[in-house]
Amino acid sequence: GENVEQHPSTLSVQEGDSAVIKCTYSDSASNYFPWYKQELGKRPQLIIDIRSNVGEKKDQRIAVTLNKTAKHFSLHITETQPEDSAVYFCAASRDNYGQNFVFGPGTRLSVLP
Amino acid sequence: KAGVTQTPRYLIKTRGQQVTLSCSPISGHRSVSWYQQTPGQGLQFLFEYFSETQRNKGNFPGRFSGRQFSNSRSEMNVSTLELGDSALYLCASSPGTSPKLQFFGPGTRLTVL
Numbered sequence: 001g002e003n004v005e006q007h008p009s010t011l012s013v014q015e016g017d018s019a020v021i022k023c024t025y026s027d028s029a030s031n032y033f034p035w036y037k038q039e040l041g042k043r044p045q046l047i048i049d050i051r052s053n054v055g056e057k058k059d060q061r062i063a064v065t066l067n068k069t070a071k072h073f074s075l076h077i078t079e080t081q082p083e084d085s086a087v088y089f090c091a092a093s094r095d096n097y098g099q100n101f102v103f104g105p106g107t108r109l110s111v112l113p
Numbered sequence: 114k115a116g117v118t119q120t121p122r123y124l125i126k127t128r129g130q131q132v133t134l135s136c137s138p139i140s141g142h143r144s145v146s147w148y149q150q151t152p153g154q155g156l157q158f159l160f161e162y163f164s165e166t167q168r169n170k171g172n173f174p175g176r177f178s179g180r181q182f183s184n185s186r187s188e189m190n191v192s193t194l195e196l197g198d199s200a201l202y203l204c205a206s207s208p209g210t211s212p213k214l215q216f217f218g219p220g221t222r223l224t225v226l
Binding site: 103 | 157158171204215
């Protein structure tokens with residue numbers, strides 16, 4: 001089955017700096033990769049996703065890159081703000097009819113003022 | 114549209130008891146997935162229901178079961194509770210077809226004493 005690894009487990013950056021979180025997956029059939037942000041005591045919220053036919057996707061300060069050959073994908077946050085502090089989860093899924101997501105263990109991002 | 118709702122939000126049970134959790138998806142969504150979230154194991158997929166049928170199943174023992182009703186509302190049942198079942202149980206709602214967008218509910222925090 002699919003296995004998703006995520007690094008680093010914790011990340012501290014100064015406000016205004018960039019943050020990068022990396023994930024690797026094992027199942028070459030996976031082709032949908034969402035990222036979720038979970039603030040303390042709240043539900044995970046989808047922030048960006050990418051499909052295997054795309055190498056990069058951007059949404060304002062957030063971008064995701066995908067390397068299918070190497071089976072890794074990364075989340076990039078630029079100009080970080082204190083409200084970006086949260087736990088970020090990556091996930092991988094096959095684009096079949098099922099909704100079986102395998103999540104990474106999460107990265108706790110702290111943006112220091 | 115109203116978001117995903119889960120009831121109850123908090124639950125305290127003792128070992129050996131059984132519990133039923135409820136999830137109401139976003140109107141029009143036909144897929145409901147259930148996840149267990151713990152500090153040690155992260156987000157783990159339990160199962161997914163689509164049109165009243167279990168479409169995917171994770172690696173959890175048979176004590177964990179679920180069902181979905183014709184209005185897409187779903188229930189999850191855990192029998193013979195163990196201390197290790199203490200967790201945040203999240204359900205996620207999705208249209209059920211591509212794109213594979215999932216929206217999480219607020220979760221039910223189950224504590225087993």
